[in-house]
Amino acid sequence: WADGETHTLEIRVSGSGVVTCLVDDVVAASADAYTFTAALTLVPYIFLLHATTSPGAVKILEWECGYQA
Numbered sequence: 001w002a003d004g005e006t007h008t009l010e011i012r013v014s015g016s017g018v019v020t021c022l023v024d025d026v027v028a029a030s031a032d033a034y035t036f037t038a039a040l041t042l043v044p045y046i047f048l049l050h051a052t053t054s055p056g057a058v059k060i061l062e063w064e065c066g067y068q069a
Contacts, residue, residue, distance in 0.1 A: 003056060007023065007024055008022070008023070008024050008025060009021075009022070009023060010022040010023075010025075013036060013042070016035070017035045017036035017037060017038065017040075018034075018035050019031075019033075019034040019035065019036065044065050046060070046063075
């Protein structure tokens with residue numbers, strides 16, 4: 001991505017454990033299919049890796065994590 005661009009990354013996990021990845025509100029065709037089993041506990045996290053010696057600012061504008069039975 002170029003400097004100054006803004007993108008939306010979203011990971012959705014359905015009640016049955018099916019994972020859907022979206023980039024800018026479009027399902028990512030390159031994402032691997034995955035389904036979590038019912039016995040797993042998930043802990044969300046963010047990992048950022050800058051490929052430069054003088055990285056720009058990273059702004060997390062919204063973080064939502066919830067459980068819906």
